[in-house]
Amino acid sequence: MAPRAVLVTVEFDSTCTDEHQRELVLLCQSAGAVVHQSLVVKRKQAVASLFIGTGKVDELAQLCQLHQIDLVVFNHDLTPVQQRNLEQKLNCRVLDRTGLILDIFALRAQSFEGKLQIELVQLEYLKSRLVHRHEGLSGQQGGIGMRGPGETQLETDRRLIANRIIQLKARLQKVHSQRLSQTKQRRRSGVFTVAMVGYTNAGKSTLFNVLSNSKVYAADQLFATLDTTSRKVFLEPGVEFVLSDTVGFIRDLSHGLIEAFKATLDSVIDADLLLHVVDASSEYRQQQIQQVNTVIHELGASHVSQIIVFNKIDLVDLQPQVKFLDDGQVSSVSVSAKAGLGVILLRNLLAQQIVARRNITR
Numbered sequence: 001m002a003p004r005a006v007l008v009t010v011e012f013d014s015t016c017t018d019e020h021q022r023e024l025v026l027l028c029q030s031a032g033a034v035v036h037q038s039l040v041v042k043r044k045q046a047v048a049s050l051f052i053g054t055g056k057v058d059e060l061a062q063l064c065q066l067h068q069i070d071l072v073v074f075n076h077d078l079t080p081v082q083q084r085n086l087e088q089k090l091n092c093r094v095l096d097r098t099g100l101i102l103d104i105f106a107l108r109a110q111s112f113e114g115k116l117q118i119e120l121v122q123l124e125y126l127k128s129r130l131v132h133r134h135e136g137l138s139g140q141q142g143g144i145g146m147r148g149p150g151e152t153q154l155e156t157d158r159r160l161i162a163n164r165i166i167q168l169k170a171r172l173q174k175v176h177s178q179r180l181s182q183t184k185q186r187r188r189s190g191v192f193t194v195a196m197v198g199y200t201n202a203g204k205s206t207l208f209n210v211l212s213n214s215k216v217y218a219a220d221q222l223f224a225t226l227d228t229t230s231r232k233v234f235l236e237p238g239v240e241f242v243l244s245d246t247v248g249f250i251r252d253l254s255h256g257l258i259e260a261f262k263a264t265l266d267s268v269i270d271a272d273l274l275l276h277v278v279d280a281s282s283e284y285r286q287q288q289i290q291q292v293n294t295v296i297h298e299l300g301a302s303h304v305s306q307i308i309v310f311n312k313i314d315l316v317d318l319q320p321q322v323k324f325l326d327d328g329q330v331s332s333v334s335v336s337a338k339a340g341l342g343v344i345l346l347r348n349l350l351a352q353q354i355v356a357r358r359n360i361t362r
């Protein structure tokens with residue numbers, strides 16, 4: 001049976017709480033949980049021990065007991081101590097936002113590299129929690145009689161995890177260098193490369209399928225795509241490019257997660273052009289564009305030129321069109337991948353870019 005979850009979003013100020021709450025519901029559903037209730041708690045600042053006040057924790061504990069809740073998810077990052085304290089008080093599993101995203105990633109990872117990467121991040125995440133859990137335990141039980149075996153177990157766990165981390169890093173390094181030589185080969189052959197980036201659920205995979213006539217997994221879920229897929233697309237005789245579909249981005253992606261996906265996002269750093277896919281029907285599209293650009297910057301790909309693709313125009317009654325900047329460069333194109341609107345405009349734009357690049361490099 002799917003686990004039943006209660007979600008907690010703390011409103012420190014009033015910015016975007018509704019949107020953050022809605023997003024957490026989607027994340028939970030994508031992880032396979034059933035959302036029983038989504039709560040907002042107002043606070044000026046987080047409490048060191050429990051993140052929220054004791055009164056609220058008691059209320060939550062009652063709610064969890066009454067409705068047989070399996071899981072409480074916080075829409076924030078918790079310290080290992082906060083997580084442990086909350087689990088004790090609430091008597092059920094407590095996850096923070098990063099933990100939840102990691103869970104979805106683990107569920108979705110398909111490729112060998114993706115699986116290795118996700119295991120690595122999970123172990124790094126677990127490592128910090130392991131230490132704190134144990135310290136809490138020995139402190140609570142006074143240590144005598146318990147301390148010896150407990151610490152031995154902890155040492156064993158730590159050593160096993162550390163060994164596995166070394167092993168995973170070595171394997172990833174190998175896969176990474178293989179990928180690098182593939183990229184170099186592609187560069188030498190001069191094929192134009194386009195990578196699709198964008199907020200999760202913007203419609204990248206749907207557009208990828210339309211452009212490349214493929215059938216990659218596209219669904220109304222957050223992080224439906226985890227692994228990068230690439231296909232060659234033929235536009236007209238002699239005009240072709242390699243298109244890559246990538247993992248979606250989300251706000252406040254923790255540093256560990258960005259690190260983990262740097263390798264799979266090679267195609268983004270090395271691309272000749274980024275198609276930045278935006279859900280035009282989202283009220284928060286401007287914030288989402290900003291957040292994606294922040295991740296692109298962290299990946300070191302700010303130098304790659306970008307065309308914004310406003311997708312899902314069928315939902316907002318917009319017409320397919322191309323917009324230009326003052327200097328004549330393309331700024332955006334509006335399409336509907338699902339309804340097939342404006343796809344021809346996009347294909348023509350891509351063909352122009354490829355031919356223009358070819359003329360420059362000749």
Ligand SMILES: Nc1nc2c(ncn2[C@@H]2O[C@H](COP(=O)(O)OP(=O)(O)OP(=O)(O)O)[C@@H](O)[C@H]2O)c(=O)[nH]1
Nearest residue numbers: 200201202203204205206219223224225248337338
């Ligand atoms: N109405 C409408 N829905 C669309 C359009 N394009 C995609 N969708 C829907 O949006 C949802 C997400 O589409 P995906 O293609 O999986 O989005 P994605 O950006 O690849 O998402 P992640 O891989 O999760 O980051 C699916 O339910 C699609 O059917 C569109 O043009 N119009």
Ligand SMILES: [Mg+2]
Nearest residue numbers: 204205224225
């Ligand atoms: Mg996708």
